Amino acid sequence: MISKNIVLTFPDGARREYPGGVTGLDVAKGISPSLAKRTVAMALDGRLADLSDPIERDAKIEFVNRDDPRALELIRHDAAHVLAEAVQTLWPGTQVTIGPVIENGFYYDFFRNQPFTPEDFPLIERTMREIIARDRPFTKEIWPREQARTVFADMGESFKVELVDAIPEDQQIKIYKQGDWFDLCRGPHMTSTGKIGNAFRLMKVAGAYWRGDSKREMLSRIYGTAFAKQEELDAYLRQIEEAEKRDHRRLGREMDLFHFQEEAPGSVFWHPKGWTLFQTLENYIRRRQSLAGYAEVNAPQLIDSSLWVASGHMATFRDVMFLVEPKEDDERSYVVKPMNCPGHVQIFKHGLKSYRDLPFKLSEFGKVHRFEPSGSLHGLMRVRAFTQDDAHIFITEQQIAEEVLKVNDLILSIYSDFGFDDVRIKFSDRPEKRIGDDAVWDKAEAALLAALKASGRPWTLNKGEGAFYGPKLEYVLRDAIGRDWQCGTVQVDLNMPGRLGAFYIDEHSNKVTPVMLHRAMFGSLERFTGIMIEHYAGHLPLWLSPVQAVVATITSDADDYAREAAAAAERSGLRVEIDLRNEKINFKVREHSLAKVPVLLVVGRKEAAERTVSIRRLGSDKQQTMPLEAALSSFAQEGVPPDLRRRQQAA
């Protein structure tokens, strides 16, 4: 084959001509043997490729060494292959499937009768280190489709055969070898197994469905992670430990906020302090939406199932609804509400509504129950009974875009009060399971999209993820350690009001079905409380802290003064506790620090005589002595919720 010459552009801007089909390795060697030695892969026009790939066209070329951030995914992917080889060496007959790189590492899914346990890890890791030490080169072969099918079928690798069949006709079947072991893989890989290094670790085992399909086989997945350097691996492991310390389930116990028990799986027992936090958040939302023109209501917890049949819930979401066992002498069956919308529609319907009444905004801190799958429950984040800061806005079709925009602004303003400015918006369109004509969906989606575009915010499409009654926007927050949480939502509903017989009278005296917007801002108060706990690692801002200050005595001589100080703090509007116990101040400081109390007001003989307090803030070991009244007014001011502070400043 005659190849034309090609021109490669190097990172320093230099351009050189090479014969077509030259490999990256040849190019590197031509520059310097040491460059060739330390290069693990190349990037052509920014795309990673095997160093041994022939280059057939003009391109920008970069040589990637192990320490290059782009090499990290290669290290991890190579490690996944080595993991697979190790497992098949140790347990012949185990089938391999796929082993991709994920956010913090990699995994490999295996199929075998006996699942793995973490006790297997030392042996697997030792075998992996042996394979890495052999430092065999990764080599790529392109196989004809039939050969790949036959080879994998003969090896008993039925999952691989399925993968081969799933590769589109126009794509090559690539096989990567590392010594004798090989795997179907789209690559790229580094030059040899030795480049992986030793900064890797197997993390956990878990089940996972083949191809993510709960109807297919359950595979045994091994998770691992790998880094270029041992220090990076150590830092990652430390970071995991830190994340565990801010787990809201742990902090909930340590701060005495709430608990769960098995008689009520997925339902929260809120303790006084946790409920204080919850209500502080609820009251904040109550003020914000009251100012925005919402009227708060409350609808029944149990409603006859006929209403859920009419709304469409019974047909679509019966599985997750709690149905009440009927009494023998009562033929009616009731449903514990899984959503607030049908209740609000009833309130809208009560009394004739005029077009002049629109937009008609009803809000409710609605406690809903949903029978979530047992495996999905997770502390406050995923529960079976939760409180939505829910609202429904009844409007005309013409008002959709304007009202969606208002909701959008309100949501973003609220998040900003909690320091969340990095908010992502997802647009979810029609799902497969839905009610309503496609023409209606067209209209709803178009209106929502128009509002979204008018907001000027970046957004992404979540195809087919809409609610069964309409398309929606979802607001995703990123917390202090980079995790994403879906909270707020706005949903356009052109279906349910009509199904439930809601209408208003327009200016021509015609009955018209209103459009309904569903919206939530925190989403679930329970979840948002959990997010707050984890986001702040328990160090809540003063206005959210259930106990804002503790007055702690050093000796009992200061008891009377401490009582006085605590009473004064309460009069200033602070949530304060008093600790007169016969314990050393060291002990009290330790205990209240562990309970994450933000302000410790220490009083002894000196403070009692001078009418001062010795202040110790959470997270610092510094002390500051201030006159009592000055300290209290300063803390009272600091404890004002952000919306009320704005109101103060505006006044």
Place this chain on the structure above:
RNA sequence: GCUGCCGUAGCUCAGUGGUAGAGCACCCCCUUGGUAAGGGGGAGGUCGUAAGUUCAAUCCUUACCGGCAGCACCA
């Protein structure tokens, strides 16, 4: 729901085929101590539930309930 692991005092955990232990927390006593654990004593558990194996089960088996991790699900 699926796979795996787990369930012993309020919490964190140890332990054994012959009906249980530690630390912290709790109660009482001593101690009044100046910013992350002062000392002593006491009380507290039908070892998740139910069957089975066994002379004997907290320990072995099975089922159920609950939890954890992941997967699937999430109006």
